Amino acid sequence: MKNGTVLLVGRPNVGKSTFVNNVIGQKVAITSPKPQTTRFPIQAYYEDERGTIYFVDTPGIFDRVKDTLSKKINNQTLDATHSNVDVVIYMVDHTRRRDFEEGKVLGIVRKINKPKILVINKMDKQDEGTFLPQYEFLREEFPDVFIISAINKTHVKPLLERIFELLPERTETDEHPENPVYPLINLDSKTFIAELIREKVFLKMGQEIPYRITVVVDEIAERSDKLTYIKARILTTDHRYKKMLIGAGGRKIKEMGGMARKDIALATSKKIFLDLTVEVDPHWPEVLY
Template sequence: MTDGFKSGFVALIGRPNVGKSTLLNELVGQKVAIMSNKPQTTRNKIQGVYTTDDAQIIFIDTPGIHKPKHRLGEFMTQIAEQTLREVDLILFMVDVEAGMGRGDQYIMERLKKSSTPVFLILNKIDLVHPEQLLPVIDTYRKEMDFKEVVPISARLGSNVNTMLEEIKHYLEEGPKYYPDDQVTDHPERFIISELIREKILQLTEEEVPHSVAVVIENIEPPSNGDKMTVQAAIIVERDSQKGIIIGKGGKMLKEIGSRARRDIEALLGSRIYLELWVKVQKNWRDKAFYLRDFGFDQDEY
C-alpha cells in the first residue's frame, strides 16, 4: 500500500429508479446490484468495492427512501437511514430528465439533518440537452447546500471518473478493507438470489414483483465434470401470483430460469443446472418471522 492511501464508505441515496444500481455496477465492472424499471428494486444494502493504487471506496446502494406501506417497506427505509449515519460521504442521486419530485424533497429533508457531506449527482445527462442542466442544478441548490455537484451518465459511464476524483478529495487516509480483486461483500448465495429476482421483476406484471422473495435452498458443487446445481424457491403471497410466475405450461418459469442461468454462470464462471420452484406464503412482507427467514433481519438495524 502506498503512502497517502485513502479509503472510506460512500452511500448512494435517491428516489427509486434514478440509476443507483446501474452506477454501482458501472463502478465495480460487473453486476452486483440488480436493475429493473420497477421502483424499490433494491431491498438490502448492496456493497460494491472500487479499488485503485491510491484509494479504496466502498459504495453502498441503499433501498430507495420512500414512505413505507408494510413491514418490508419499513425495513428498507430503516436500512437506508441507518446507512446515512455510518458513511463518510453521501451521493444524493437524481434523475435530471425527470426533474425534482416530492420524493427528492422527502429525501433532502432527511439529508439536511445529517452532518455527513452530501454530493448532488445528476444522472442521465445523456437524455437531456446540456443547456437544461443549469436550471435543474439551481432548483436543487435552492433547496439544499451540496458540497459538490457532478453531472453523470451511469449507463454510459460519462463523467464517472470525475466523480470518483471528487470523492477521493473528501476521503481521509485509511486502510484497505478488502482485497484488490473483491468487488462486493455479499456472499454468492445472495447475488444468485438477486439475479433470479431481477428476472422476475423484468418479466412479470405490476401485481407480482414486490410480493416476491427468492431463497437459495441448496448449491451443490459439480462432481465428475457435471454442472453445478443451484436450487431456489420463489416465494409469493398469493396463489394467483404463483400461477403468473409459473405461466401457461410452465413457460414463464422456464424463461425466468433461462435468463437467470446465463447471469449466474457468468458470476460463477461455471455451467449450472438451475432448479426453481414457487411457494405461497400469505402476506410474508408483513410477518417478522418470514422477513427474518428470507434474509431481512430487522434486529440488525
C-alpha cells in the same frame, strides 16, 4: 492511501445500483426499470492506485410506506444513513419531476453531517424532456455537482476524482476489512444468486408481482468440476400470483429461470443447473429481512 465509505442515497429508480455496477465493472447490485429494486444495502469495493472506495448502495427512499415490506426497505436505508460514512452521494434523476418523495430524500440527506456530492444522473436521456431547472436550486446547498450518465459512464471519472479528494487518508486496517475478497461485495453466494433471480422477476413480470415475491436459494451443490446444481424457490403471497409466475405451460418461469441461469453461469464461470420453483407463502414479507 485514500480509504473510506461512500453512501449512495436517492429515491427509487434514479440509477444508484447502475452507477455502482458500472464503477466496479461487474454486476454487484441488480437493476430494473421498476422502483424499489434494491431491498437492502449492498457494499462493494472500488480500488485503484489512489486507494479504496467502499460504496454502499441503498434501497431508494420510498414515499408510500404503508406495507410491511416498504417499511422494512425504507428503514434499511435510514439505518445506513446513520452508519459511519465519509462521503454522501445524493443522486437525482433529471427526467423526473421533483415531488414530495424527492423532498423527503433531501430532508434525510440534509441530516447527514458529512461532505456531500449532488449527482444528477441520466444525462444521456433527453428525449422525454428534462426537469433540470427544478433541481438547480440545489447548487447553492451542494458545492459539488456532477451531471453524469451512469449507464454510459459519462463524467464518472471526474466524480471519482472528487470522491478520492474528499476521502480521508487512512490505512486499510483502521476501519475497513484488510483484504476485501472477490467479487468485492458483502453478499454470500446464496443471497447473490437469489438477487439475480429476483431481478428477472422485476424485469419480466408486471407492475405488481415483483413486490409480492422474494427468492430463497436452498442449495448450491458442485456436481462436478464444471456443473453446479442450484435449488431456488420464488415465494409469493397468493395462488393467483403463483399461477402468473409459472405462466401458461410453465413458459414464464422457464424464461426467467433461463435468464437467471445465464447470469449465474457468467458470474461463476460454471455450467449451472437451476431447479427453480414457485411456492405460496403469505407470510414471507413479515419473516424476511
